[in-house]
Amino acid sequence: MISQENNSVTPLGAAAPLERPRRPQPVTLRQVAEAAGVSTATVSLVVNKKKAARISEETRKRVRDAIRDLGYRPNAMAQTLVSGSSRFIGLVADAIATTPFAGQIIHGAQDEAWKHGYALLIANTEGNRELETDAIAMMLEYKVRGILYSTWFHRATNVPAPLRESDFVLVNCFSAEPGARAVVPDEIQGGRSATEILLKHGHRRIAFINATIPAPAKDGRLQGYKEALEAEGIPFDSNLVLEAFPDQEGGYGATEELLKRDATAVYCYNDRMAMGLYDGLREHGLAIPDDIAVVGFDNQEVIAAHLRPPLSTVSLPHYELGAAGVRMLLGLEEAQATAPTKIHCPTVERNSVRALAPA
Amino acid sequence: MISQENNSVTPLGAAAPLERPRRPQPVTLRQVAEAAGVSTATVSLVVNKKKAARISEETRKRVRDAIRDLGYRPNAMAQTLVSGSSRFIGLVADAIATTPFAGQIIHGAQDEAWKHGYALLIANTEGNRELETDAIAMMLEYKVRGILYSTWFHRATNVPAPLRESDFVLVNCFSAEPGARAVVPDEIQGGRSATEILLKHGHRRIAFINATIPAPAKDGRLQGYKEALEAEGIPFDSNLVLEAFPDQEGGYGATEELLKRDATAVYCYNDRMAMGLYDGLREHGLAIPDDIAVVGFDNQEVIAAHLRPPLSTVSLPHYELGAAGVRMLLGLEEAQATAPTKIHCPTVERNSVRALAPA
DNA sequence: CCATTTTGCTAAAACGCTTGATCAAACTTT
């Protein structure tokens, strides 16, 4: 039988499990009151800096000292219970935390919420309807001030029933349901801006590689393209519009067709297609932007900023969507009854476009 | 003076602001009790499905019906007040929501927390120490079960003082502070795995382009490289180790130097460097993987999966870090007293490596 | 049929805080 020393360091690097210290009970208002020799009401009054309250400076000091000495922290749960509404805003997302794409929605919502003294409670549902219901239920139980319901790409959605029990705002999605406030990117303006980058550099034969899959983005970006051309008096030529699956492969695969169109510039439905197109063009010995100018859409940093040459594109304003969603929820920004509020998609110019050499 | 009809539809599409309906007060336990003709105690007992409680099936049904009819939802704040601890886990991040990179930490934490009935309260601090303190304070006030403190890249950190008032786990970072539990990626194993991808395809002259900036990753990935070589009996050749700034430009810029080393394969410190290197190699007319094999590190999806050819790499297990952090916090996974728990970095093989043709 | 146990349910305290009503003491007015 092997006897072991128990009071020795565990041998052979088999590290000992970590002992967690027992946490003391948190300090309460009452304890502070006792320490300061006043009533809890008084402590509450000074903690909340009520200006109307008549508390002598001396007493205030005594209370503040006690608070500091004891390390008192108010119990937000108790406060909420009294006041009836918490300082939480819920964010339920279908895949936002998952995709690099739209994590900025969280970020924007977080910042804006924080600015107004609210904390963000998030739930990722992966599109699972049941999880979604549970998540919303949980938020309701925690008496959130309201809920942001967001999707990772711009689309129509149905409002889950329990959402209606709370204030809510749709972010990056919309619904025909009356009274549903929503914030979405302005795809049309974005499409216009993308095209304008090319136009202002003198391009006139501008191809557009659109997506094959239906989406508000598909229609909006095309319409923006048309509007921009029209504003310049350039007739729309449907020959210049191609369609491909909206990813790298799609962009790459569209190269051949594109080259037949004899355009001096291309506007791609998104940055990933542009990335694929870069490869395709390179294989044909074509240089960007000298032989052909390219703009993308989305401004997916990891791609757009680091392609060679860096890609001019139009930003999907995810951060702003999140922030605007919060403002709308808090009633700081007015919602329209008729349609979702549209957020501007800013132009990001890099080096994939150059002035067209005069013919 | 212009007179306006006030009872008409707002003209010219200047949409009317949306009227928000007044929300009714939430239903309380007491109301359910009254509706069901029982005491609040009884309702509470059936809501919480206490098996020990002796409530007749008939009464249970009556209560359940009342709950359904009134649309009752428990007030989690009141529950928390009684029980003393909420079902929240806090996640404070320096830039996680910002970077596509580590949003997966949120995701993993979220999923795991949810699995155990906890919700995630997040705060992004952008490294701002004051914001951080406020965020932690807020979490403490909401009586979180514990806090995950995470950084967007693996590094040493100081534990902010208020964090000690709660249970906490460091995620993707570590501290010398005794008793600080931590989860980090296993950089050494990752470096070994990356190198092994190349080794198993027959490569023997393997270059390593390391980062210039000091970090646990820099040391770990190098050590893994050495270990893998040693295991194969290949002597370490410091000539094969270059250093560059860990981004696309750095990778691109290292091309010339690399080619002087006459290696058949390169292992890059990260995917972004590999992306830059792709461009550099292409400009030299070199094909991947035929002329030279490349592996990266991090598995930044948007890059690695969509490069041409897709990049073989090693994953930074962000999702797992978040999930393991939560498990550790909840005491489901044991922490070592001596060192951070290391999470495995899985190999992801794609097409940037091919078996070395026999000489 | 009385004593005992079991069943079904309720009363009430507690959780930590906020806040309107009160009150005693110290000042001002007339």
Add this chain to the structure above:
DNA sequence: AAAGTTTGATCAAGCGTTTTAGCAAAATGG
């Protein structure tokens, strides 16, 4: 000096739950 006012602080109710102790009625045992 009596009446009124201001100042500084406290009392106590209430927010929506959970939970322990306890009580009456029904069931069981002898």
